[in-house]
Amino acid sequence: MEIDELNRMIRECKKCRLSETRMNAVCGEGNPNAKIKIMLIAQAPGEEENRAGKMFVGPSGKVLDELLSKAGVKRDEIYMTNLIKCMLPKCRKPKQDEIEACSSYLDKEIELINPKILVPLGYYATRYIFQKYKIQVPSKAKFFKVSGKLFLAGDRKILPLAHPATCLYNPELKQDLIKSYRKLHVLLKDCKWYPVCPMKRFYEEGKLDKKWIELYCKGDWESCVRYQMEEEGKFHPDWMLPDGTLDERLRK
Numbered sequence: 001m002e003i004d005e006l007n008r009m010i011r012e013c014k015k016c017r018l019s020e021t022r023m024n025a026v027c028g029e030g031n032p033n034a035k036i037k038i039m040l041i042a043q044a045p046g047e048e049e050n051r052a053g054k055m056f057v058g059p060s061g062k063v064l065d066e067l068l069s070k071a072g073v074k075r076d077e078i079y080m081t082n083l084i085k086c087m088l089p090k091c092r093k094p095k096q097d098e099i100e101a102c103s104s105y106l107d108k109e110i111e112l113i114n115p116k117i118l119v120p121l122g123y124y125a126t127r128y129i130f131q132k133y134k135i136q137v138p139s140k141a142k143f144f145k146v147s148g149k150l151f152l153a154g155d156r157k158i159l160p161l162a163h164p165a166t167c168l169y170n171p172e173l174k175q176d177l178i179k180s181y182r183k184l185h186v187l188l189k190d191c192k193w194y195p196v197c198p199m200k201r202f203y204e205e206g207k208l209d210k211k212w213i214e215l216y217c218k219g220d221w222e223s224c225v226r227y228q229m230e231e232e233g234k235f236h237p238d239w240m241l242p243d244g245t246l247d248e249r250l251r252k
C-alpha cells in the first residue's frame, strides 16, 4: 500500500463515531519521499484543522511553527500526523475504542514512512507509542518525567514532547517547550566529539552496548555528561559513561 491509498482510506473512514461529527478527517503531512527522520504525532485535529482538513493550521500550528523555527527545524524536514484522524468534539479526551479504531492508520504510516525518530506530542499519543514499543507508560500526572527524554525501541528512537497547545493554556511554560523542542535539532546531528570519543572506540571493540551510542552520541548528545564536561574543559576519565557513571570494566 502507498501513502496516497492510505490517505484515501482515512478520508473516507467511518469506523467510529467521530466520523459523524467531523468535517474532514486529517491525514498526515510531509514529504514521504524525503529522507524523513522525524515523525511528529499529535493527539487529534483541532477545530481549524477539522475545517481545513490540514495538519496544524490553527493556533497550536502557529505555536508549533515558532517552536520549530526556534529549534532550527523546517516543516519539510519532518512528517506530521495524529493518533486520531478526526476532531474530538469539544476537544475532549480520546476514548479507548476510538484509539483502537483509528490507530491502525498510524501504525501503517509508521510502516510506510519508516521514520527513525517518533515524537509523540502529549500524553495520549505518548501512551499509545509507549504501549506499541513496550515501554513502561507513566501515569498522566507523571508525563512530565518522560517529556523531553529520549527512549530507544529497536532501531527507532522515541522523544515524547509536550503538545504545542500547552503554551496556549500555560504561557509560562513556553520557555520549557522551546528548550525541549530544541532537542529535535540535536537529534538531526551526531555529537561533534564522536570521532575522537573513547565511547566510539569501546563500542567498536565490542565493549559497550549500542544503546549508549544511539541514546547519546547519535541521539541527545547535549544530555551527555561527557559532552558537557568536554565543553567545559573539565577532566573526565575514559571509562566514564555518557550518564556520568563510571564503568570499571572499561578501565581494563
Ligand code: SF4
Residues within 6 Å of the ligand: 191, 192, 193, 194, 195, 197, 198, 199, 216, 217, 218, 220, 221, 224, 225, 226, 227, 228, 230, 242
Ligand atoms: S559519549 Fe558523549 S561526548 Fe562522547 S561522543 Fe557520545 S555524546 Fe559525545
